[in-house]
Amino acid sequence: MDNINEEKPRLILREHDIIENNSRISTVFDNQFDVKSFKKKFQIVIVRHDQTDMEFDLIGIHPSLVNCFRRLILSEVQTMAIDKVHVLNNTSIMQDEILAHRLGLIPLKADPRLFETKCDSKAAPDEKDTLEFELKIKCSNNKDSSKKESSRAEDMYKNSNVYSKHIKWVPIGGQKSKFKENEVGPIHSDILITKMRPGHELDLKLFAFKSNGKDHAKFSPVATVFYRLLPDIRLVKPVEGEAALRLQKCFSPGVITVKKDGDKQYAVLNENQARYDMSSRNVFRYEDLIDSVVMSKVHDHFIFTIESVGALPPEAIFREAVTILKDKCSSLLTELSSIM
Numbered sequence: 437m438d439n440i441n442e443e444k445p446r447l448i449l450r451e452h453d454i455i456e457n458n459s460r461i462s463t464v465f466d467n468q469f470d471v472k473s474f475k476k477k478f479q480i481v482i483v484r485h486d487q488t489d490m491e492f493d494l495i496g497i498h499p500s501l502v503n504c505f506r507r508l509i510l511s512e513v514q515t516m517a518i519d520k521v522h523v524l525n526n527t528s529i530m531q532d533e534i535l536a537h538r539l540g541l542i543p544l545k546a547d548p549r550l551f552e553t554k555c556d557s558k559a560a561p562d563e564k565d566t567l568e569f570e571l572k573i574k575c576s577n578n579k580d581s582s583k584k585e586s587s588r589a590e591d592m593y594k595n596s597n598v599y600s601k602h603i604k605w606v607p608i609g610g611q612k613s614k615f616k617e618n619e620v621g622p623i624h625s626d627i628l629i630t631k632m633r634p635g636h637e638l639d640l641k642l643f644a645f646k647s648n649g650k651d652h653a654k655f656s657p658v659a660t661v662f663y664r665l666l667p668d669i670r671l672v673k674p675v676e677g678e679a680a681l682r683l684q685k686c687f688s689p690g691v692i693t694v695k696k697d698g699d700k701q702y703a704v705l706n707e708n709q710a711r712y713d714m715s716s717r718n719v720f721r722y723e724d725l726i727d728s729v730v731m732s733k734v735h736d737h738f739i740f741t742i743e744s745v746g747a748l749p750p751e752a753i754f755r756e757a758v759t760i761l762k763d764k765c766s767s768l769l770t771e772l773s774s775i776m
Contacts, residue, residue, distance in 0.1 A: 446668060446732040451720040457732065469498075477736075490750035493666070494738045502663050502738045508757040511649040515657045515747045516546040516567060518644045520557070525639035528598075530630045535640075538629055539571075540654045542600050543745040544644055545623045550614075554645045561643060563609030567620060569642040571603050575632035589631075596632055601625035603642065623746040657753050659743045665733035667713045673728050675703040683725055686718040711739060 448455045477496030484491040494502055521536040528535075546567055554565040561568055575595045589596040600622035607615075632638075649656035669691065675683050680703040684692040690709035694701050715733070719725050742750040 445735050447665070447735055449715060449717060449731040449733070451717065451726075456735075483739075485751070487749060488744045488746055489742070490744075490754075491739065491741045494663075494740050496736050497738065498736070499738070502740065504761060505740070505754065505757050506661050506663060508760050509658055509661045509742065509753055510656055512760050513657045513748075513753055513756045514548045514553070514646050514648045515655050515745075516544050516548050516551065516644045516646050517652075517654045518542065518544070518569070518642045519647070519652075520643040520645070522641040522643075523639075524641065525637055528630055528632050528636040528638060535630065535638075539603075539640075539642060540652070542603070542627055542629075543623045543747055544621065545747060546615075546620050546644065548646050548747065551646045553647070557645070561608055563607075563611050563614075565646065566608060567611075567644040568606040568608050569603050569621070569644070570606050571598075571629075571638055571640040571642060573598055573602050573632075574637040575634055577634050589633075593632075593634060598629045598632060598638065599625065600627035600629065602629075657744060657748050657756075658750075659745050661740075661742050663738045663740045665735065666711055666737040666739055667715055668732045668734055669705060669710045669713060670730040670732075671703065671705050671728060672730055675725065675728050676700060679703075679722075679724060682722060683719065683728070686716070686721075686725070688713045688716075 446457045448457050474496070479493070479495040481493040481495065482490070483493060518540045521532075521539055523532045523535075526532055526535065530538075544567070551567075552565040554562075573595050575593055578592055578594045586592065595602075603622055605617065605620045611620075630638075647655045669687070677700075680692075680694045680701055683703045684694050686692075688709075690706055691713045693704045693706050695704050715731060717731070719729050719731070742753055744750045744753055748756070
């Protein structure tokens with residue numbers, strides 16, 4: 437433990453509790469927020485990024501701010517979702533309410549920043565704040581099937597499964613010139629909505645509006661967003677032989693590698709994978725391994741992960757959260773100024 441005391445404050449994981457390796461942790465969290473100090477320490481490091489997922493590190497930041505970003509993303513970053521369903525005909529076995537609920541949960545590829553928030557839900561659809569879709573489909577016997585003896589519904593019937601690809605966009609006003617066909621509609625085409633049999637029919641009009649997760653979870657832009665402290669693992673003494681294999685199993689896959697040198701085998705820490713350890717503390721099950729490892733977490737280094745549903749890229753979602761926080765702070769300062 438002595439070899440990490442000289443570094444930045446960490447939280448040391450013991451068998452049944454957590455201790456601070458440096459008293460500065462408490463003082464850092466208790467002191468008044470200082471912008472200049474924050475600018476010097478704060479860093480963002482992008483670790484992994486694609487169209488829907490992003491993992492990045494927030495370094496030198498208070499946990500309350502990290503949690504603030506998470507909560508804003510979940511509940512206040514806006515998206516478009518189907519919110520009103522006009523049922524013209526539904527002879528399927530699924531009730532109207534359940535069907536409308538399932539349709540609302542289908543993520544839409546429509547940039548919410550290009551739409552206004554609809555103030556009056558009873559007002560007529562407008563191209564500035566509404567997207568209209570229709571779902572017209574009827575199930576019938578498949579007389580043209582080449583597999584006459586098949587008992588599979590897909591061979592016996594036409595349109596036995598209703599998927600999100602059957603939802604068609606109906607442009608309002610000048611939307612057709614503003615958006616392309618592939619820019620509006622369900623993100624995934626293979627989401628199963630319901631199953632039908634001959635004689636069943638759906639004729640629906642769907643209206644999508646802009647809102648946020650506080651209104652309903654279907655408006656949340658993410659499948660999940662979470663953060664955790666950066667794990668730090670140190671091998672403080674050699675672990676060889678059968679003990680090396682036991683040590684490897686105590687951590688998440690890839691964290692500990694067992695290497696061979698002739699007849700000897702020994703444990704080696706894979707520092708690139710240590711960040712993905714789940715801190716299970718399984719090592720404390722073995723008396724001979726307890727003193728060989730020091731597990732800790734860096735108190736101001738957070739691994740932040742955003743998994744977008746696809747309406748907005750993850751980097752845009754985070755920027756929107758920052759903008760919302762900025763606006764909230766400006767509103768608070770204005771209120772305080774008017775009071776003073």
